[in-house]
Amino acid sequence: MTEQLIEIRNVHKAYGAVKAVDGVDLAVGSGELFGLIGHNGAGKTTLFKMMLGLLPASSGDIHIGGQAVRGEAFRQVRRSIGYLPESLALYDNLTGLETLHFFARLKGVDRATCPALLDRVGLAGAAGQRVRNYSKGMRQRLGFAQALLGTPRLLFLDEPTNGLDPQGILEFYRILAELRQGGVTVVLTSHILAEIQQRVDRLALMRNGRIQALGTVQALRHGQDLPLTLRVSFRPGDENLLLAALAALNIAPSEMADGSARFACPRQQKMAVLAALTAAGPAVRDIDVHEPSLEDIFLGYAEEEA
Numbered sequence: 249m250t251e252q253l254i255e256i257r258n259v260h261k262a263y264g265a266v267k268a269v270d271g272v273d274l275a276v277g278s279g280e281l282f283g284l285i286g287h288n289g290a291g292k293t294t295l296f297k298m299m300l301g302l303l304p305a306s307s308g309d310i311h312i313g314g315q316a317v318r319g320e321a322f323r324q325v326r327r328s329i330g331y332l333p334e335s336l337a338l339y340d341n342l343t344g345l346e347t348l349h350f351f352a353r354l355k356g357v358d359r360a361t362c363p364a365l366l367d368r369v370g371l372a373g374a375a376g377q378r379v380r381n382y383s384k385g386m387r388q389r390l391g392f393a394q395a396l397l398g399t400p401r402l403l404f405l406d407e408p409t410n411g412l413d414p415q416g417i418l419e420f421y422r423i424l425a426e427l428r429q430g431g432v433t434v435v436l437t438s439h440i441l442a443e444i445q446q447r448v449d450r451l452a453l454m455r456n457g458r459i460q461a462l463g464t465v466q467a468l469r470h471g472q473d474l475p476l477t478l479r480v481s482f483r484p485g486d487e488n489l490l491l492a493a494l495a496a497l498n499i500a501p502s503e504m505a506d507g508s509a510r511f512a513c514p515r516q517q518k519m520a521v522l523a524a525l526t527a528a529g530p531a532v533r534d535i536d537v538h539e540p541s542l543e544d545i546f547l548g549y550a551e552e553e554a
């Protein structure tokens with residue numbers, strides 16, 4: 249069984265009447281890529297900051313690597329943790345390399361490691377440029393390099409791909425994959441659900457300070473019983489044949505044009521629908537079956553709560 253690297257028990261954080269985190273229990277295993285998702289203000293950043301010891305919990309316990317997140321002993325553990333905050337304060341007058349030197353000194357890391365880190369995040373060519381002239385994506389890359397200082401074993405990344413272009417996002421996840429091969433555990437938040445749904449091992453969906461759902465994307469999917477989406481391409485002129493086959497199963501397409509139909513199909517009816525389409529013979533040319541996306545699942549849970 250995977251060793252639990254992070255253990256959170258009944259953690260609360262209140263700001264006056266606001267329950268930012270409201271009784272969270274969570275365990276993250278060593279080597280996992282764990283996603284934390286939720287609406288704005290759900291409590292993700294607050295939970296992150298408590299896991300890092302930057303913010304004291306109002307009540308409850310957090311242990312990382314078996315060590316309580318407080319006191320002198322945690323300072324040692326903290327050195328093996330990298331953190332990319334949602335918005336990292338950077339000094340515009342410093343160059344990229346000078347910025348990384350600055351963070352290296354704060355973290356007690358050898359500054360000689362900085363150029364290779366800039367190279368790793370794709371900023372080698374901009375190392376001597378002032379941060380003032382960096383684009384949003386370059387700033388984010390620099391923030392990522394900062395989080396990687398000191399070869400951390402655990403990474404907390406708050407909206408790490410915010411501002412990155414598609415190429416930058418691919419590179420970011422490539423680096424994460426390399427890090428994970430080296431045994432690094434990663435906890436990240438993202439609002440771009442399409443981006444993380446294929447990549448995380450498990451995720452927690454936070455709502456109003458609580459964990460509303462926890463598990464693999466597939467497990468969360470099964471918790472919702474959402475319909476599948478089917479796209480069927482058919483021989484032009486055979487619309488009526490297709491419509492009749494679907495109508496017999498009480499299904500009506502939501503879109504139908506140019507030899508292509510799209511419709512929602514209850515999971516329990518999938519095999520019956522596929523059989524009916526197969527029975528339509530050459531009228532049906534192709535069938536694509538799509539599972540509900542993480543975004544559908546997220547919205548499904550939001551409706552459940554409402």
Ligand SMILES: Nc1ncnc2c1ncn2[C@@H]1O[C@H](COP(=O)(O)OP(=O)(O)OP(=O)(O)O)[C@@H](O)[C@H]1O
Nearest residue numbers: 263266267268286287288289290291292293294295
């Ligand atoms: N320092 C603070 N003082 C008062 N309230 C706060 C403070 N920090 C956070 N909150 C409140 O706690 C709740 C959780 O905020 P948090 O930033 O953790 O959410 P989040 O899930 O990270 O949101 P986002 O996706 O917008 O980053 C919100 O209602 C927020 O307004």
